[in-house]
Structure formats: C-alpha cells, structure tokens
Amino acid sequence: MLPSLKSEFRKLLTVRSTYFIVLTSLLITVLVAGFIQGFRGEPASLRSPTLLAGESSGAIVFVGFILAFAGLLLAGHEYRYNTITYTLTSANRRYKVLLSKFLVITVFAALTSLLIMFFSPLCTIIGVHLAGKHIGPQSFDIWPLLWRCVFVGWGYAMYAFILLMILRNQVGAIVTFLLLPLIGENILTLLLKHNSTYLPFSALQSVIGQVNPSNPTTSGHQALVVAVYVAVGLLVSAVLFIRRDAN
Helix, strand or coil: HHEEEEEHHHHCCCCHHHHHHHHHHHHHHHHHHHHHHHCCCCCHHHCCCCHHHHHHHHHHHHHHHHHHHHHHHHHHHHHHCCCHHHHHHHCHHHHHHHHHHHHHHHHHHHHHHHHHHHHHHHHHHHHHCCCCCCCCCCCCCCCHHHHHHHHHHHHHHHHHHHHHHCCHHHHHHHHHHHHHHHHHHHHHHHHHHHHHCCCCHHHHHHHHCCCCCEEECCHHHHEEEEEEHHHHHHHHHHHHHHHHHCC
C-alpha cells in the first residue's frame, strides 16, 4: 500500500498540470479578492463585518472547482496515455490503486482548500491597504468556516475523481464535470424547484452558503447529502474498477 501511495504522490507532484492549476487558482484569487474586492472595493462593502469570511467562502466555491481538475488529471493522464496498465501491474490488488488515488486527492484537496481559505482574505487585506482604504471590524469564525471550505474543496475533487473513474476517459470526464453543474443542474432545477438543493453540485455549494454559523443545521444536512453522493459514487467506481477491465 505504501509504495502505491508514494507512486501516486509522485505522479501528482511531477506533472506540470498540477502546478499550472494551482498557479491559475492563486492568480484568479489575487485578481478577484485582491484587486476587485480589495483594491477597488466599495466603502460600503469594506464595512461589512463578513467581508473576509465571505472572501474565503466565495473563493473556495469558484476556485475549488478549478482545483478539482488536478485530481481528475491525476488518473486521467493514465487513461489518456494508456499507462494505467503499468500502475495495475505494479500493485497486487486493484483496490489499493483506487484507494491510493483517493487518499492522495483527499490530501491535495484539503491542503489547497486551506491555502485558498486564508490566501483570499489576505489578498483582500493587502489590496485594501494598497488602496489606502480601511476595513471595518470583522467577524471571522474560523472553525465552522474551516470545515466548510475544506469539505467543499474535497467534494469538488471527489466529484471529478468519481466521474473520471466511471467514464475512464479524460476528455469525457472533463466535459461532463464542466457541463453537469452549468447546464445539467440548471435544467433539473426548473423541474425539481425547491428540491433542486439535493442535486450534487447544488448541495455542495449550499454547505458553505451561510457564512454566519449561527444555524449550522442546513450546512450539516447538505454535507450529509454530499457525503451520500460521494459514498455511492466511490462504491460504483470501486466495483467497476475491480470487477471489470480498468484500462
């Protein structure tokens, strides 16, 4: 198991796409949080007590979606270049390969989510300082915000990973991951009305929909919905990966 884990970490850290995705995410955060919300922020918005907390939650909803592509490409490159056969040959059990990928993506998603969570408000503070403006007193309840940001980043990564492992096609997984929340869920929302909050991406975004943790029940409920989606998706992925040809 340990050699498989080391191999997956090596794959993640030695491909250019990982660094390109992380760098792109940081640049987008600087542009939105630092320049637009900070340097060019309106005085009324700068006085909001939830400004910095809102920057963290808003950044992870948008940037977390982009970071999920790193996990998708971790396995996607193997299918694209047909190197998955070598990965399977080097492991004595296929489930170890799948579990290793899951753990590596989980660690990556958690660390990058924490990075964005703190980097976004920092960019806003620097942008406001450079503009010679001032931020009003802030309410930044770190622990409720922390688990929500990490969970949302992890949820995006799991959705992308599950799509890739089920479709076993990099291009197909990327297109599906892009179109499902943008088009698919918007159409289903018209049909499901209020029940649309139980759709995969809607439920995930609702986890961090409340910056103020005074009523965490909704966030916890939506997190449970997402956990069910992920658990079922991983189970289907595992069955397909182990019981049928995976290359």
